[in-house]
Amino acid sequence: MSRLRKLNRRQAGLLAAAAVLCAADAASALTGHLGLALTVLGVFLCGVLGGLLLLARRLTGLLGAHRAAQRDVRQVLDHTQRRLLGAVEEMLLTAGDRHRELVDTLAAQQKAAANGTDRLLRAQTGEIEALVQLFQGFTPRAPMPTSGGFALNPTDLLDLVQLVRTRRPRLVLELGSGTSTVWIAYALEKTGGRLVSLDHDPGYAEKTRAALAAHGLTEVAEVRDAPLRPVLLDGRSFPWYDTDALADLREVDLLLIDGPPEKTGPDARYPAMRVLEDKLADAATVVFDDAHRHDEQAALRRWMETIEGLTQEGEAPGRHAVLSYRRMVRQLTPQ
Template sequence: MRRLRNITPRQAILLAGASILGAAIGGSALTGHLGLALAVLGAVLAALAAGLVLVLHRLGTLGREQRKSQREQRAVLDQTQRRVLGAVEQMLLTAGDRHRELTELLATQQKAAANGTDRLLRAQTGEVEALVQLFQGFSPRAPMPSSGGFALNPTDLLDLLHLIHTRQPRLVLELGSGTSTVWIAYALERAGGRLVSLDHDPGYAEKTRIALAAHGLAEVAEVRDAPLRPVVVDGRTFPWYDVESVADLREVDLLLIDGPPEKTGKDARYPAMRVLEDRLADTATVIFDDAHRQDEAEALRKWVETIEGLTEEGEARGRHAVLSYRRIVRQLTPAE
């Protein structure tokens, strides 16, 4: 009974038809109409045969469709597998290339780091050696200020003092005071020269004066306050030392350009040779610190190209460049 309740309407109709046909055949046989019963039975059997043929045809169609679907699914699966394998292979190749690149980059960085460390150690060794030579050459009468920070490093200081020793300048002008001021004053005390140092920072200038006094060098070196003022050079306005601070200076034998600081403005040191050329001796030496920096290198190039008698003595040594200046005096030809 449970199964009968679950049959579909179509199945119920077929079941009812079969029951009616069965009843008709049975009734015909019982009433003596045997021929009619056989005819009805033959019709039923023919219908069953036709139905069976249709079912078999339908099953064959379903089988073919299933096989076709399986072939299509197999083709899709094969194509998907090939794509997945291709993608995995490409990933492995890319990963291999990336691993090789990273390995090479790491090796390069390690080599660069090793070279950088080696250069740093050599540079530190050079600075220590220069510092030892500085103290061997001079016996300070008080503790020396630090040569770190913005001060000239020991290598540049040693070269500068050697130039003072060999060229014996009578007047040295320094732009920017500090540790170098004390060392230069010691060298000029021995050589018999004089130092004038400019500084735009009153507090820093006073610290340098105190250091000079502590070393007994106030008679040799003078630090002047020179606030930054607008100065026009080559059609441009620059913040530069007050020109009144050097109004009394003539025949400067050695000029050390170590200021104004870079932070005061672009091309901060470019005005130096334009403003001070007329105050140099006919033959003078110019020391240009931080010549490796872009602004300073450009200023150096322009000076050498446009100022007659100014030439660079070889390549820059350390952080500074050494230039020679010889004034060109042109004699006027009398008119005929």
């Protein structure tokens, strides 16, 4: 009964017609009308045969549609599979290239780190060796101020002290005071000579004076306050040391340019040679600290181009450059 309820109108009509034919055939046979019964049976069988043919045709159509759907699905699957395989292959190739790039990058970074570590160790070893040599040359009478950072490194200090020992300057002018002031003063105490240091920072200048006093070097070195004032050069204004602090200085044999600090402005140390050339002795040595920095390199090039008699003495150890100055004397030819 549940299946009969699920039949549609067409199916119910066909079933009712078949039932009527069966009933008519049975009634004809029971009433003795065999011809009519055979006729009804023939009609029924023809209907059944027609239905079977229609069903076969319908099933053939459905089978064809199913096969077409299968072909479409297979084509879609094949296309999808090819695209998926292509994408996977591309991803694998990209991943392989990326892997090689990462391996090469890591190898390069490891090599650079190893080289950097090696250079750092060599540099540290060099600084330790220079510091040992410094203390072997002098016996400080008080704790020495620290080197490095804003102060000169031991390598630079050792070369600077060696210049004082070998060239025996009578007057040393230092731009910027600190650790180097004490070391230079100890060297001058042995060779004979005088040191004048300028500092724009009163607090730092007082700290250096206290260090000189603690080491008993006030007879050899002095620190002068020299606040930064505008200096006009080449149409530009530079903050530089007050020139009044230099008024009494003449015949400077060794000039150490270690200030003003970089933070005071661009090209902070460029005015030094332009302002102090007339203060130098006819033959003088110039030590230029932090010569590896961009502004200092630019200043050095401009000095070499514009100041006659100024030459660079090879390659110095550490961060400084050593320059030699010889005053050019022009002889006047008679008219």
